[in-house]
Amino acid sequence: MSDLTTSHQKFKRRSNRSIEYIVFFTLIFVLAIPFATTHWVADLYRTKSLLIHGPLARAWLEAHRITPIIFSA
Numbered sequence: 001m002s003d004l005t006t007s008h009q010k011f012k013r014r015s016n017r018s019i020e021y022i023v024f025f026t027l028i029f030v031l032a033i034p035f036a037t038t039h040w041v042a043d044l045y046r047t048k049s050l051l052i053h054g055p056l057a058r059a060w061l062e063a064h065r066i067t068p069i070i071f072s073a
Helices: 016-047 055-072
Strands: none
Touching (some): 016 055
């Protein structure tokens, strides 16, 4: 049998990069809100349906898509 009393898990320490990531994500999210709202209104007018993502969801998705691209460089 294997001994499960000792675990060799390494604890991951929060780095400054995660704080930097949150700051960039927040800035991009706030800047994306007006553009997402404009596109949302245009889509509402074009499709005449409320079955589309709202402006905050669109801004969140844009920030979630753009921020990793910045940190991959």
